[in-house]
Amino acid sequence: MGDLQDDLDSCRVHRVTSLPGSHQFASDFIEAIASDPDPNAKDPDVIWGLTADLSGEVPAKDRALYISKSVDSGATWTQVARVDSRYFDAKIGEGLRNGFSVSPGGTYFVITTQRGAFQVFPQPGAAETVVKAIDGPRVPDEAPKVPITKKPGEPVRANVVELTADGRRLLIGYGYFDRDPQLFSYHQGKDGSWVEDGQLPQPPTEMDLLSMEFDNPKKADPAFVYVGTGDQVYLLNLHSKKWSRIEGVGPDSAIHGMSVVGGLHLAACWGVYNPSGPGSVRRVTNARFLIHRSTDETGSNVRAYTVEVDPSRPNREVITALTGVYASEDSGVTWRRLNDLPEEEFRSSHFSSDGTILVSGIAGTFLVNPFSDACSTHLRVRDK
Numbered sequence: 001m002g003d004l005q006d007d008l009d010s011c012r013v014h015r016v017t018s019l020p021g022s023h024q025f026a027s028d029f030i031e032a033i034a035s036d037p038d039p040n041a042k043d044p045d046v047i048w049g050l051t052a053d054l055s056g057e058v059p060a061k062d063r064a065l066y067i068s069k070s071v072d073s074g075a076t077w078t079q080v081a082r083v084d085s086r087y088f089d090a091k092i093g094e095g096l097r098n099g100f101s102v103s104p105g106g107t108y109f110v111i112t113t114q115r116g117a118f119q120v121f122p123q124p125g126a127a128e129t130v131v132k133a134i135d136g137p138r139v140p141d142e143a144p145k146v147p148i149t150k151k152p153g154e155p156v157r158a159n160v161v162e163l164t165a166d167g168r169r170l171l172i173g174y175g176y177f178d179r180d181p182q183l184f185s186y187h188q189g190k191d192g193s194w195v196e197d198g199q200l201p202q203p204p205t206e207m208d209l210l211s212m213e214f215d216n217p218k219k220a221d222p223a224f225v226y227v228g229t230g231d232q233v234y235l236l237n238l239h240s241k242k243w244s245r246i247e248g249v250g251p252d253s254a255i256h257g258m259s260v261v262g263g264l265h266l267a268a269c270w271g272v273y274n275p276s277g278p279g280s281v282r283r284v285t286n287a288r289f290l291i292h293r294s295t296d297e298t299g300s301n302v303r304a305y306t307v308e309v310d311p312s313r314p315n316r317e318v319i320t321a322l323t324g325v326y327a328s329e330d331s332g333v334t335w336r337r338l339n340d341l342p343e344e345e346f347r348s349s350h351f352s353s354d355g356t357i358l359v360s361g362i363a364g365t366f367l368v369n370p371f372s373d374a375c376s377t378h379l380r381v382r383d384k
Helices: 002-011
Strands: 014-016 030-035 049-055 063-068 077-084 101-104 111-112 116-122 130-135 158-163 169-174 182-186 194-199 209-214 224-229 233-237 243-245 254-259 265-269 273-279 282-283 304-309 317-321 324-328 347-350 355-361 364-368
Touching: 002 014, 002 364, 030 347, 030 355, 049 101, 063 111, 077 116, 101 116, 101 158, 111 169, 116 158, 116 273, 158 209, 169 209, 224 254, 265 317, 273 304, 304 347, 317 355
Parallel strands: 209 254, 254 304
Antiparallel strands: 014 364, 030 049, 049 063, 063 077, 101 111, 111 116, 111 158, 116 130, 158 169, 169 182, 182 194, 209 224, 224 233, 233 243, 254 265, 265 273, 265 304, 273 282, 304 317, 317 324, 317 347, 347 355, 355 364
């Protein structure tokens, strides 16, 4: 594609081509995007992305997860860390749902994989990335509730992860279709490593933990954490250690993503939810999302993966979904599909302060500016 500014000024999507790796199938898909949790960060527009280069066209020894940094809203990227195949299992679901958190200042990262959770330290120059395992639960000797591919003593798959704004406390969720989801708390030791505080009360579900967000991600001591699972959304009071359920979520709703900007927003299977009050959400029912790309059928039952709300303009929202990307500029009342993107599923997104949106999926990564003047529909009154 052409020049970035020219593309955005002309309401064209701009393809991002500078991510590391082989550029084989899905290697340009940013599966997780994170920004500095420090509310006083020098440059809040700096972001980091996690990609997985796991194509069958890549020799097994060269397959890796990459962490990259962008200082220009996602237009260009610089590799900061490479995590090799000792720390993940490409055969079982890697590259689609790995947790990813950034420390204040981006000095280290926490990732989750099928082999547990890891602290990743970038190294200067060509030095090999330092990766340290974070202690977590192991597969027990007794038979699990359902058959799993792991053996007793192996690490339980880690999934969701959240780091407090001061970088001193960490929550990690574990479990993989074993009907035994677990949530553990950690604090940072004097040497910078993570010390386990113990398991938090069992979530009131047997479904996997799919998404997680503090009630105030910019606060060093958040009071609550939202947890999206394979069936519902729950709220854990981090002081009383009591769970409650968010009202308004339909049954069997896999909560793939969430945002707490201006209240709790949910991306679910099948639907989008907006905040309706304390501890409650309301499903969007008037939208006409494309349900399947191969048909013209539309409705509210979109399979959404992420929902992002513009912190500077909370009336603007974007969702990524099985059938593409949709944007709203009236707080989720009406939506329009971004039709210039490739016909593929999209799974991650990020708002920049200038209003541009980074979207990524199986087809690659793109910058779009759907709310610019060039993209707005201008109607002219017909002369009488």
